[in-house]
Amino acid sequence: MTDVTIVASTEFQNRAGLYMERSAKTPVFITKHNRPVRVLLDIDEYERLKARDTRKAYYAHELPDDMIEALENATFDHLDPSLDHLMG
Numbered sequence: 001m002t003d004v005t006i007v008a009s010t011e012f013q014n015r016a017g018l019y020m021e022r023s024a025k026t027p028v029f030i031t032k033h034n035r036p037v038r039v040l041l042d043i044d045e046y047e048r049l050k051a052r053d054t055r056k057a058y059y060a061h062e063l064p065d066d067m068i069e070a071l072e073n074a075t076f077d078h079l080d081p082s083l084d085h086l087m088g
Contacts, residue, residue: 004028005022005026005027006028006031006036007029008032009030009031009038012028012030027039027045
């Protein structure tokens with residue numbers, strides 16, 4: 001990972017402008033009680049990361065036909081017999 005800036009949440013609140021500027025060059029980790037709770041990123045970096053995330057969640061009634069067909073034609077081996085009881 002590139003260099004990062006780590007700042008306590010109270011310090012971030014007091015100098016938000018400074019850390020917004022720093023986040024253009026490096027992620028700013030904001031901590032609370034010495035644990036990271038937020039990360040401030042440059043918008044271009046956020047959009048680059050978001051573009052790589054192709055996951056999509058569907059409700060059953062929203063599943064595209066090709067996915068329904070793939071599920072209907074799938075075969076499931078008993079890879080872990082200890083879980084068979086979950087299937088009924």
